[in-house]
Amino acid sequence: MADDKSKRGGADRGRVSASEGYEVAYFAKKHGISTEDAKRIIKTHGPDRDACDKAANRMK
Numbered sequence: 001m002a003d004d005k006s007k008r009g010g011a012d013r014g015r016v017s018a019s020e021g022y023e024v025a026y027f028a029k030k031h032g033i034s035t036e037d038a039k040r041i042i043k044t045h046g047p048d049r050d051a052c053d054k055a056a057n058r059m060k
Contacts, residue, residue, distance in 0.1 A: 015047040031056035 017023045018039055028038035033056060041059075045051040 014049050016042050016049050016052050017047060018042040027052065027056070031060070033059055 016027055024035055024038050024042065027042070028035045031038070031053075033041075037059065038056070041052050041055045045055050
């Protein structure tokens with residue numbers, strides 16, 4: 001029998017975790033900013049990926 005896909009927890013693709021170094025490094029590389037700037041953006045705007053992306057784009 002196939003797994004019931006409706007009972008999954010779902011992905012957190014809409015969130016950025018400042019506590020995960022690889023996520024901060026990816027975010028910084030994606031936007032061409034330093035990891036310190038990436039950490040500051042995530043801390044200021046929270047884990048909302050859309051808000052963080054917009055803030056990083058304003059830095060360019």
